Amino acid sequence: MKHLTLQFDRGVETVTLNRPEVRNAFNDEVIAELTAVFAELAKRNEVRCVVLAGNGPAFCAGADLNWMKRMAGYSREENLEDAAGLARMLEVLYHCPKPTIARVQGDTYAGGMGLVAACDMAVSVDTAQFCLSEVKLGLIPATISPYVIRAMGARAAHRYFLTAERFGADEALRMGFVHQVVKAEELDAAVARLAQSLVSAGPEAVKACKKLLHDVAGHEITAGLVRRTVEGIADIRASDEGREGVQSFLGKRKPTWLLP
Numbered sequence: 001m002k003h004l005t006l007q008f009d010r011g012v013e014t015v016t017l018n019r020p021e022v023r024n025a026f027n028d029e030v031i032a033e034l035t036a037v038f039a040e041l042a043k044r045n046e047v048r049c050v051v052l053a054g055n056g057p058a059f060c061a062g063a064d065l066n067w068m069k070r071m072a073g074y075s076r077e078e079n080l081e082d083a084a085g086l087a088r089m090l091e092v093l094y095h096c097p098k099p100t101i102a103r104v105q106g107d108t109y110a111g112g113m114g115l116v117a118a119c120d121m122a123v124s125v126d127t128a129q130f131c132l133s134e135v136k137l138g139l140i141p142a143t144i145s146p147y148v149i150r151a152m153g154a155r156a157a158h159r160y161f162l163t164a165e166r167f168g169a170d171e172a173l174r175m176g177f178v179h180q181v182v183k184a185e186e187l188d189a190a191v192a193r194l195a196q197s198l199v200s201a202g203p204e205a206v207k208a209c210k211k212l213l214h215d216v217a218g219h220e221i222t223a224g225l226v227r228r229t230v231e232g233i234a235d236i237r238a239s240d241e242g243r244e245g246v247q248s249f250l251g252k253r254k255p256t257w258l259l260p
Contacts, residue, residue, distance in 0.1 A: 003030045004037060005055070011048035011199035011259055013041055013098075019064075020056025026111060027067035028085060035089040038096050048206075048259075049198040050096065051191060052119055053103040059128065060112025086111065087143045094118040094147060095214070097207045099198045103191045104128050104169075104178065114144030117151035120210065122178040123190045124169045130177070131166045150218070152177040202257055204241045208232065 003026075005016045015037055017024040026034075041047050054060055063071075071082060093100065093115070102116040104124035109131045116122050132148070134141045141148065141161060149157045156175040160167065169181045182190045198206065212232060219225055236242045241257065248255040 001033055001037070004033050006037070008047070011046065012051060012195045013044075013047045013049070014051040014053055014103075015041075016053040016055050017060060018055045020054075020058075022064055023058035023061035023107070024054045024056060024112070025061045025064040025067075027064040028082065030064075031085050031089045035085075035092050038089075038092045041098060042092075042096050045203075047098055048203055049195045050098050050100045051103050051195060052093075052100060052115060054105055056106070058106040058112075059102075059104045059108045060115055061107065062110025062112050062133070083143055086114075090114050090118050090144065090147060097210060099206055099210060101191055101194055101198075102178075103187065105184070105187060107131075109133055110141065111144060113141070113148050117144065117147035117177070121194060123180045123182065123187065123194065124172060124178040125184045125187055126169050126181050127184065128169045128172075129166050130168070130172050131164065132160050133164045135162065136164045148177075199259060202241045202245050202255065204239060205236060205245070208236055 003017070003019055005018045007014045007016070015034075017026075017030070019025065019030070038050070041050055071079065074082065100119040100121075102119040102122035104116060104122055105128070106125065107129045108116055110133050113130060113132055132141050145157075145161075152160070152172075152175045156177075159165070169178065172178045173181045180190055212229070215228065216225065237246075244257070245255055
């Protein structure tokens with residue numbers, strides 16, 4: 001990988017944006033690498049959790065300036081193709097069957113907000129600044145909007161999409177965009193605790209639970225939705241992992257899926 005580093009340790013794959021010289025801004029190459037990596041990790045059984053991190057002072061500053069210069073001369077057709085690549089990357093990250101944690105060690109702007117929002121959970125240092133800066137450039141945060149609005153809520157999105165104000169980690173926590181705010185020296189330990197919780201759970205249950213969240217959140221409670229939830233619990237109870245989980249609990253022993 002040219003722009004990413006990968007590290008695997010006891011069920012946890014850490015994917016690190018490694019362009020500190022440009023504040024981990026992304027371009028078409030970074031987008032292609034992230035898409036390929038998350039598509040591959042989705043298929044690897046040994047991977048039980050994925051941490052998305054950044055190297056350097058910023059988590060991700062959004063779009064790379066040189067990439068933006070190229071885009072300035074694009075036709076509408078070229079812009080459609082380019083935007084579709086970013087949308088595909090976010091979709092692959094959001095729908096990755098492995099649980100994902102954003103390790104936010106620094107400032108996060110524009111498209112970087114989309115990366116954080118597409119992860120299942122996020123831990124941020126207390127000094128990080130966040131910004132949806134697109135309208136200042138005469139643009140809109142269109143491609144990232146489905147994920148960011150889900151993460152921060154529509155009411156907060158109305159303010160920060162339209163004003164392009166910067167806001168701090170405490171505000172990000174208040175609105176639910178991140179789940180935890182810690183001092184820099186506590187970041188790795190906080191992420192590790194979440195990752196340990198994830199790798200200790202039944203891998204098939206985690207996969208099914210993530211799909212359940214996507215199927216239920218924001219949807220009207222209809223007879224069809226209720227029926228799918230009934231089928232979901234019945235199927236998982238009857239599965240090998242479901243039976244093992246219940247039997248190990250009743251037998252007061254560790255389940256077989258725990259890593260040695």
